[in-house]
Amino acid sequence: MPKFSVSLALSLATIASSLLMSACENTTTTNATNNTGTTGTTATPAANTTTTSAGTKGLKIGSLLPTTGDLASIGQQMAGSVPLLVETVNACGGVNGEKVSLVEVDDQTDPKAGAAGMTKLATVDKVAGVVGSFASSVSTAAVSVATPNKVMLVSPGSTSPVFTEKSQKGDFKGYWARTAPPDTYQALALAQLAKKKGFKRVSTVVINNDYGVGFEKAFVQTFEKLGGTVVNKDKPVRYDPKAQTFETEAGATFAGKPDAVLAVMYAETGSLFLKAAYQQGLAKGVQIMLTDGVKSDSFPQQVGKSADGKYLLSGAIGTVPGSSGKGLEAFNKLWKEKKGGTPGEYAPQAWDASALLVLAAQASKENTGVGIAGKLREVAAGNGTPVSDVCQGLNLLKEGKKINYQGASGDVDVDANGDVIGTYDVWTVGDDGKIKVIDQVSPK
16 A cells, blocks of 8 residues: 555544544443443444543543454454553552543554544544554554644554654654564564575565565665575565455566565465465465564464365464563463463553553653653663563652663663664464464564
């Protein structure tokens, strides 16, 4: 999908906001009555939105994450982290003496829905900060609404290098940050992995949006510096996010007899693409290299099996931002207690994004986007007391002390451009269709 322009995002957002405010379907409002989250439910006139309200006072934050659409399989796990953080914070006293309220919006993995949702959060709900989004194309649309409305947007997963470039130009005025590293780092990690595996000729296929195109450019540049050849550099394959058939794109990707194919995709459309490639016999003997956009337990099942019952993706390898923060063990334990099982990809990053919003609000002693933006980098990467427990951090801030939050995903040392540096897990698909992490790489 072509890059979503600011003017178009704002125009669509204004129209969609009017529709949202008059809609009366697919909604619930949850009113928290005590620290344990006992609730009552009533209807509210806002589409695809859930509001957890702790009263009219206090900090109000939002989440803008994909619980439906192309990235739903990962987004649903991410979305679960935010209310868990809010519940934890409210149980230990809240922020600035009041409980925190949360408004959850499904962005549907769609820039138009994301712009509309962000407009509602900023102008109707009047939140101070938002955790979101996941898709870079959605965050591009959302931040163009958040910035003029002075709402702090912290993405747990939008990794396009475009955000770094725009931050350097001052486009976001400090109202943008992310807890996942940009794809310039992941592209470097994958290029190093390709070289380590002995691949000299690689083709690329990417989803045609900020995430895919930004990743492609970073990978091509890095792989060539390492001595590799990108077979289809002059004719890159960039598929339409709305497409349903991919035979032509698959043929173009595997032409030229590459050693490996780097596929930068989202799960729903990516599974259709790879299935088409396997069914045409194109992928035989070619190493498939994948990225974070498809790493979910269900993805190998979505791609399917061959006639002999073997998973088509067996042997595929990929990378994903890893989680190795000081707060990871406690987060995993809390998740298991509250939800059962283990959190999925980017759930730790979503927890940390939420934590930074509440900690920055407490540090600024203001429940405003201006206050959060002014203190977020200080609580994330300052020279205060290192803390991984959000309640401990809040208590220290209430005492007037400074903190350096070190989260579940990592140290989350947010820099001037809103970026963090992380490590990457290397994963593979087994013959049984199970995904397992086999290595970790730190791009240098």
